[in-house]
Amino acid sequence: MTNPIKLSLFVASKDSPTTTIQITTIKDLLNSSKEKNYTFNIYELFEDWQKARDIRILATPTLIKETANGESRLIGNLLNKNDLLNFLSIE
Numbered sequence: 001m002t003n004p005i006k007l008s009l010f011v012a013s014k015d016s017p018t019t020t021i022q023i024t025t026i027k028d029l030l031n032s033s034k035e036k037n038y039t040f041n042i043y044e045l046f047e048d049w050q051k052a053r054d055i056r057i058l059a060t061p062t063l064i065k066e067t068a069n070g071e072s073r074l075i076g077n078l079l080n081k082n083d084l085l086n087f088l089s090i091e
Helices: 017-032 049-054 081-088
Strands: 005-011 038-044 062-067 070-075
Touching: 005 017, 017 038, 017 081, 062 081, 070 081
Parallel strands: 005 038
Antiparallel strands: 005 062, 062 070
16 A cells, blocks of 8 residues: 555635636546545635745645655646646556
8 A cells, every 4th residue: 555645735715717627637636546545625725824934835736746765746737737747646
């Protein structure tokens, strides 16, 4: 069994068209991958401002990947599937 992967997406608004596409793209990639040992949480900056401040979110969207090996962040455009696949390290 692989180590769990914790994914956190920080966005300005869950309701924006771009955010909806980004969330759908990430979920589709995760659902189609062989890797199923992950959690995926979405945080709206203005609702979860304290958490965003505590972990130093400076821009949105920010996708954070936490593994046993540490933390990685992908900031900015999350629409490119190849960039997401590389970041997520999934097949």
